[in-house]
Amino acid sequence: MEKVVIFAFVVTKLLCLISAQELYFVEKCYRDDPEIDECLRYSGNKLASYLHEGIPELELVDVEPVIIDEISISLGDPEDEDAYRATFRNIEAYGVSNITLARVRSDIDTYQFQLTYEIPRIRVRSNFESSGVLLLIKASGNGDYWGDYENVKCKVYFKGLPYQKVNDDRTYLSVETVKMDFSVRDITMGVENDGNNKVIQAAMNLFINSNAQELLKEMKPALKEKLTILLHNFMENLFSKIPFDEWIE
Numbered sequence: 001m002e003k004v005v006i007f008a009f010v011v012t013k014l015l016c017l018i019s020a021q022e023l024y025f026v027e028k029c030y031r032d033d034p035e036i037d038e039c040l041r042y043s044g045n046k047l048a049s050y051l052h053e054g055i056p057e058l059e060l061v062d063v064e065p066v067i068i069d070e071i072s073i074s075l076g077d078p079e080d081e082d083a084y085r086a087t088f089r090n091i092e093a094y095g096v097s098n099i100t101l102a103r104v105r106s107d108i109d110t111y112q113f114q115l116t117y118e119i120p121r122i123r124v125r126s127n128f129e130s131s132g133v134l135l136l137i138k139a140s141g142n143g144d145y146w147g148d149y150e151n152v153k154c155k156v157y158f159k160g161l162p163y164q165k166v167n168d169d170r171t172y173l174s175v176e177t178v179k180m181d182f183s184v185r186d187i188t189m190g191v192e193n194d195g196n197n198k199v200i201q202a203a204m205n206l207f208i209n210s211n212a213q214e215l216l217k218e219m220k221p222a223l224k225e226k227l228t229i230l231l232h233n234f235m236e237n238l239f240s241k242i243p244f245d246e247w248i249e
Helices: 002-022 036-049 198-210 212-241
Strands: 066-075 084-094 100-107 112-131 141-164 171-193
Touching (some): 066 212, 112 171, 141 212, 171 212
Antiparallel strands (some): 066 084
């Protein structure tokens, strides 16, 4: 009987060690820790440090580029047929995985979290089509868009909903609510329009860069909608594979 107990103890220890190795990308925090928000910040940055190489255990292999299918903007009176309109497609964003979790505020009992992220630089490339008048110039055409967004700050709020899987007594989280907002301190952007000559293109790019924050403001609602969906899907995948008590015990 004693040998059976010892064997069971050894097996349990081995299973714990194996589990710890499998979750090498997670730092466990404890709800009675007065510095739990700082622990969660460290844990989030530990996870982020593996994003460059990917985390096969979470089916995160090619994390870049982040791809957005399409967003559209409209400048001026929407009833005006000459109002400038542009649609950006096949948007690819690079540099998102170079992310730092700067701050965490948590309410563990209600599964609510507020996160502040910082990203030094995001490079964006896409195709675009435009129509209407921009800077007194007929700006209809298509081509390539590029943008460099530096010093990006993103704030995320989410509320989890605990649940248990069939034949699994551990607690997992689904994402009941997620909201996000972002700001960019420095923006450089431009277009290469197949329909315009170099002089007109230079004038357009000068206007675009002089009004980069205003153009971002026009893009922001569509970007937030698309990014919130991507974020929700990412978090659902993450929490469905890692039990909540591996994050917080």
